[in-house]
Amino acid sequence: VEEIPPAEHISHEGGIFEHENLKWWIDINLTDGGIPKVGTSAGATFYVALYSLLSGIPVKYGFTMTGAIEKSRRNAQAVGGVQEKIRAAIEAGLSEVMVPEANRPDVERMPEEDRHLIAIHFAKTPEDYLRCAFPSETRVVAYIEHISRMIASRSS
Secondary structure, three states: OOOOOHHEEEEEOOOOOEEEOEEEEEEEEEEOOOOOOHHHHHHHHHHHHHHHHHHHOOOOOEEEEEEEOOOOOOOEEEEEEEHHHHHHHHHHOOOEEEEEHHHHHHHHOOOOHOOOOOOOEOOOHHHHHHHHOOOOHHHHHHHHHHHHHHHHHEEE
């Protein structure tokens, strides 16, 4: 493909991208220990970055994230070094950070004065990252609703 097709060609069919009869399933699997200092904690960032790239929608300014995503895509998983990552985001001048809900105890152990320097959001699902990264984008809302219905139908 010579150029990235326009955002309206992004399918809401669970990650399939369609353009002129071409379909791709994008699956990035970073296993524990796969890449030192990146590994699984980059899963949420890859997910949001790919959505941004394929849709042409920029992530909101000043936002960063960390978190692993289960291969089943149902949950955001805890990662290591959350306190250090939040401190790095503060030092970089960022205004918001999102971490897995499972890392809430790590955040609560941080000094209160550090926690008040940045808005900290917690994610239970991969879609929580999208909600925070693209807060007013209607295509993101439609995508999240579709994915939620797909996951619910697989569970029943």
